[in-house]
Amino acid sequence: QSALTQPASVSGSPGQSITISCTGTSSDVGGYDYVSWYQQHPGKAPKLMIYDVSDRPSGVSNRFSGSKSGNTASLTISGLQPEDGADYYCSSYTSSNTLVFGGGTKLTVL
Amino acid sequence: EVQLVESGGGLVQPGGSLRLSCAASGFTVSSNHMSWVRQAPGKGLEWVSVIYRGESTYYADSVKGRFTISRDRSKNTVYLQMNSLRTEDTAVYYCARDKSSSFAFDYWGQGTLVTVSS
Numbered sequence: 001q002s003a004l005t006q007p008a009s010v011s012g013s014p015g016q017s018i019t020i021s022c023t024g025t026s027s028d029v030g031g032y033d034y035v036s037w038y039q040q041h042p043g044k045a046p047k048l049m050i051y052d053v054s055d056r057p058s059g060v061s062n063r064f065s066g067s068k069s070g071n072t073a074s075l076t077i078s079g080l081q082p083e084d085g086a087d088y089y090c091s092s093y094t095s096s097n098t099l100v101f102g103g104g105t106k107l108t109v110l
Numbered sequence: 111e112v113q114l115v116e117s118g119g120g121l122v123q124p125g126g127s128l129r130l131s132c133a134a135s136g137f138t139v140s141s142n143h144m145s146w147v148r149q150a151p152g153k154g155l156e157w158v159s160v161i162y163r164g165e166s167t168y169y170a171d172s173v174k175g176r177f178t179i180s181r182d183r184s185k186n187t188v189y190l191q192m193n194s195l196r197t198e199d200t201a202v203y204y205c206a207r208d209k210s211s212s213f214a215f216d217y218w219g220q221g222t223l224v225t226v227s228s
Contacts, residue, residue, distance in 0.1 A: 001171060003154070034212040038155070045204060045221060046147075046155065051214030089155050091213065097168045099145070099157040099213045 004029065004090055004102035011108040017078040020105045022090030023071060028100055030071035034093035037066055037075045040104075041086045049088075050075060077107075085109040112136035112217045114205050119222030122195055126226070130190040132205030132219055139181055143208035144188045145215065146179065148201035148224075158203070160213075161188065173199075195226045 005023040012018040022029065022037075029035055035053045038046035048057050050066035053073065063078045073092070077084055090102040118130040132144070146158040159169045159179040167179050178191040188205055202223050206215035 034214070036212075036214040038215075040155075045218035046215070047218075048209070048214060048216050051209060051216075052212055057209070057216060087154075091155075091157070093213045097160075097166075098170060099160070101147075101155045101157060104154040 001028075001094060001096065001098055001100045004092060004100055006088075006090060006102035006105045008103070009106045009108065011110055012080045013110045014080050014082060016080050017076060018080060018107065019077075020075045020088055020090075020107070022073040022075070022092075022102045024073075024092055024100070025071055027095040028092040029068065029073050031095060032093045033068070035066065035068060035073040036091045037064075037073075038089045038091070039084075039086045040089065046089065080109050082109050112207065114207065114217055114219035116203065116205055116219040116222040119203065119224045121225045121227065123228050124195060124197055124226055126195050127191070127193045128195065128224060130192065130203055130205075130222060130224070132188040132190075134186050134188070134207075137207070138183070139186050139188050140183050143211055143213070144179075144181065145206050145208060145213070146188075146190045146203055147206055147215070147218075148199075148203045149221075150198075150201040153201075156201070159190065160208075163211075192224070195224075197226050200224060200226045
């Protein structure tokens with residue numbers, strides 16, 4: 001199972017919006033609404049930010065939103081804040097009853 | 111409060127074995143799908159294995175035939191038995207709880223480091 005494709009890095013200024021893409025295939029992202037997004041700060045465990053494509057766990061800011069079109073899912077962060085700087089990973093359930101992660105995107109808040 | 115605490119990591123030679131444990135509190139491990147996820151030093155996340163509520167198990171191709179996931183309800187603990195270890199298995203191993211049976215992990219342990227080296 002190949003990793004989902006994410007940009008290696010994105011950046012934005014405080015207050016701006018950014019979008020991170022996550023591209024897979026019809027056997028994963030395109031075939032199921034089981035896409036999640038995680039935020040990970042250095043040395044910490046990942047934190048669930050979005051699940052089932054666009055749902056937010058309680059306690060996660062509504063500045064974080066998710067969507068999907070075809071084989072590509074997206075995470076949008078609006079009103080960027082310095083603490084949003086972290087690595088972000090997407091994941092998707094697959095037709096093989098497994099899970100695949102994206103390669104990760106480093107977000108820099110300038 | 112939900113907590114996951116991994117243990118069992120350490121240094122092992124190539125070809126050796128280790129068993130990781132993930133002790134849960136605040137919920138019952140048999141009521142949620144449970145997964146192991148690993149992260150090699152400086153690299154991204156890699157899903158390793160899942161044990162469903164109904165006991166079905168699945169593995170990433172990279173560990174199939176070498177790793178075994180299991181669960182002990184009486185100890186509320188999930189295990190990962192790792193055999194025939196390779197240098198490329200070196201990573202921090204996290205256990206994670208599936209929030210809603212959709213492979214969305216809402217709780218993670220702190221991770222345990224496995225180093226495979228001679």
